[in-house]
Amino acid sequence: MYDMDHPTTLKGVVTRVEWTNPHGYIYLDVKNDKGETEEWAAEINSPNFLKHNGWTSTTVKPGDTITVTGGAAKSGAKTMRCTTVVLADGLTLRS
Numbered sequence: 001m002y003d004m005d006h007p008t009t010l011k012g013v014v015t016r017v018e019w020t021n022p023h024g025y026i027y028l029d030v031k032n033d034k035g036e037t038e039e040w041a042a043e044i045n046s047p048n049f050l051k052h053n054g055w056t057s058t059t060v061k062p063g064d065t066i067t068v069t070g071g072a073a074k075s076g077a078k079t080m081r082c083t084t085v086v087l088a089d090g091l092t093l094r095s
Contacts, residue, residue, distance in 0.1 A: 002071035002081040009069045010040060010080075019057045021046050026060055026068065026082065042068045042082035044095040053094045064088060070095075 012028035026042045044050065047057070060066060070082040082095045 001074060003074050004071035004081065004083075006071070007069050007083070008072040008080060009067060010042075011065065011067045012040065014060055014062050014064045014066060015039065016062055017060055019047055021048075024050070026066070026085070028066065028068070038078055040068075041079040042070065042085075042095075043079065044082050044085075050093075050095065055093060055095075059093070060085065060087070068095075 010028070010030045012030035015027045015029055017027070018025040023046060024044045026044060028040055028042065029037045030040050032038050047055075065088050067086040068080065068082045069084045070080045073079045084092055085095050086092045
């Protein structure tokens with residue numbers, strides 16, 4: 001479903017976060033090559049996994065500018081399986 005062999009990195013502004021089981025999601029607005037805004041969904045691990053890796057439910061909030069890296073959907077959909085998140089202050093978290 002996701003191309004994990006060829007990681008994609010996106011920088012954007014968080015619009016909403018779903019802190020849910022079995023996987024959470026971070027939705028962000030990303031500017032494409034034409035300067036247009038696209039909404040991407042970044043699938044992250046479960047809250048339990050995230051907590052063990054330094055996250056809280058408020059680590060990423062709407063309005064935050066973050067960078068996500070992971071495998072983009074092979075179908076071309078604007079979604080990815082996120083492996084890392086870099087916060088605006090430079091902190092890198094596994095997801």
